[in-house]
Amino acid sequence: MFREAVTVSKFSMILRPPRQIVNIRKHLSADGLHALLRAAFNEIPDHRREGSPISLVDTLMSAFATFALKDPSLLAFEERRNDENMRTLFRIQRLPCDTQMREILDPVDPEQLRPVFGSVFRELQRGQALKPLVFYKGCYLLLLDGTGYFSSQQIHCDSCLKKVHAETGAVTYQHQMLAAALAHPDYKEVIPFAPEPICQQDGNTKNDCERNAAKRLLRKIRQEHPRLKFIVVEDGLASNAPHIRELMALHMHFILGAKPGDHEFLFDQLTVAFEDDRVTTISWKVGDGQAEISFVNQVPLNASNPDLLVNLLHYVEYGPDGAPRKVFTWVTDLRITPSNARLLVRGGRTRWKIENETFNTLKNQGYHFEHNFGHGKQHLSVVFSMLMMLAFLVDQTQQLCCPLFRAVWQKLGSKRALWDHLRSHFRHFIFQSMKHFYEVILYSLATNLPAPSLNSS
Numbered sequence: 001m002f003r004e005a006v007t008v009s010k011f012s013m014i015l016r017p018p019r020q021i022v023n024i025r026k027h028l029s030a031d032g033l034h035a036l037l038r039a040a041f042n043e044i045p046d047h048r049r050e051g052s053p054i055s056l057v058d059t060l061m062s063a064f065a066t067f068a069l070k071d072p073s074l075l076a077f078e079e080r081r082n083d084e085n086m087r088t089l090f091r092i093q094r095l096p097c098d099t100q101m102r103e104i105l106d107p108v109d110p111e112q113l114r115p116v117f118g119s120v121f122r123e124l125q126r127g128q129a130l131k132p133l134v135f136y137k138g139c140y141l142l143l144l145d146g147t148g149y150f151s152s153q154q155i156h157c158d159s160c161l162k163k164v165h166a167e168t169g170a171v172t173y174q175h176q177m178l179a180a181a182l183a184h185p186d187y188k189e190v191i192p193f194a195p196e197p198i199c200q201q202d203g204n205t206k207n208d209c210e211r212n213a214a215k216r217l218l219r220k221i222r223q224e225h226p227r228l229k230f231i232v233v234e235d236g237l238a239s240n241a242p243h244i245r246e247l248m249a250l251h252m253h254f255i256l257g258a259k260p261g262d263h264e265f266l267f268d269q270l271t272v273a274f275e276d277d278r279v280t281t282i283s284w285k286v287g288d289g290q291a292e293i294s295f296v297n298q299v300p301l302n303a304s305n306p307d308l309l310v311n312l313l314h315y316v317e318y319g320p321d322g323a324p325r326k327v328f329t330w331v332t333d334l335r336i337t338p339s340n341a342r343l344l345v346r347g348g349r350t351r352w353k354i355e356n357e358t359f360n361t362l363k364n365q366g367y368h369f370e371h372n373f374g375h376g377k378q379h380l381s382v383v384f385s386m387l388m389m390l391a392f393l394v395d396q397t398q399q400l401c402c403p404l405f406r407a408v409w410q411k412l413g414s415k416r417a418l419w420d421h422l423r424s425h426f427r428h429f430i431f432q433s434m435k436h437f438y439e440v441i442l443y444s445l446a447t448n449l450p451a452p453s454l455n456s457s
């Protein structure tokens with residue numbers, strides 16, 4: 001194809017990229033992804049009687065549109081019910097009102113939304129878009145972390161976590177989720193999988209609950225992606241024997257945080273290994289200081305699991321005065337060598353991306369993750385949180401794969417400005433597609449567009 005393009009015309013090659021690249025961009029652009037979501041939502045069985053005036057797929061697309069547009073509340077959604085753009089750009093045939101949306105979505109089992117994330121993921125794979133995120137020996141870094149997004153002493157539902165105050169007996173209702181995402185230290189984008197809601201479990205502490213959620217989530221991910229190679233990256237809560245055995249059974253590699261307070265035995269092993277001269281140390285200059293990695297392979301994780309051997313990776317960054325300013329330790333099943341030690345440290349340190357690039361983005365970059373759009377009695381709160389993560393996945397996919405989205409983002413300077421433009425342009429103009437919308441912003445074409453008719457309903 002390359003040779004053909006050259007023989008036809010030098011310029012045609014520049015102006016018209018090979019057909020397959022055009023297709024990749026189309027499927028991984030907002031318009032392609034919205035069509036994909038509608039088709040995937042359409043597979044979810046409607047729990048209601050036949051002949052309901054508003055379809056489940058329209059309701060799911062409407063809720064998704066609210067999060068894609070970063071509306072601060074369902075009131076804002078209500079105000080655009082007659083907006084032609086909702087029909088054209090989000091492929092919604094009949095929009096629910098906000099009360100209908102809450103009523104229709106409350107009984108939806110959040111588990112039914114998992115395949116929708118899978119559809120987007122498969123499209124990314126098909127477009128070869130995930131290849132740059134491969135980290136080491138064909139493996140992707142799979143980051144896991146939990147976060148809370150709802151807390152109230154009054155509003156609650158069947159799936160709320162209940163925290164009882166030890167002294168006053170006051171009950172606090174909460175929602176938490178365990179998120180999982182692919183990431184790479186060289187890329188800003190993260191690709192989230194469907195998150196796992198952390199639900200009320202009898203008598204368990206929060207950490208038990210998060211650990212159980214991790215077990216459920218990792219099994220689902222393995223089932224959904226039997227051939228993908230992962231290196232699971234988690235914090236110190238995860239570096240316990242049952243979890244490590246679970247990861248091994250799922251054929252997942254791991255780099256897990258370890259803290260001296262939790263792993264006294266393990267750190268004693270490091271001291272002994274130092275004394276026996278079994279530790280390999282490498283060091284290099286970092287800015288005004290010095291970085292140093294010490295590692296030893298095949299040491300027992302703890303005294304009660306002498307058969308469970310891990311490789312210990314210890315990183316220290318010293319300031320110009322020689323005092324340590326950063327210290328991290330991980331356990332991994334990957335054999336550490338002088339040539340891969342620095343890379344594995346980078347892998348372990350990528351964990352902050354799930355906090356910074358995922359949760360902080362959802363909470364502070366316009367997604368309103370902690371806003372209560374409606375709680376419901378059954379699943380509404382969880383359904384909304386999953387649809388918000390889906391909107392984040394679609395945005396991250398565009399950021400990774402759509403040059404037009406990146407150009408608009410660059411022009412406006414921030415995501416927040418992009419979402420502001422999205423909402424204000426929606427109000428004032430009619431677009432033919434999301435591509436049209438991005439082009440209008442990029443080339444400042446807004447003055448040439450028709451304003452929406454007041455009778456467009």
Ligand SMILES: [Zn+2]
Nearest residue numbers: 156157159160
């Ligand atoms: Zn609840």
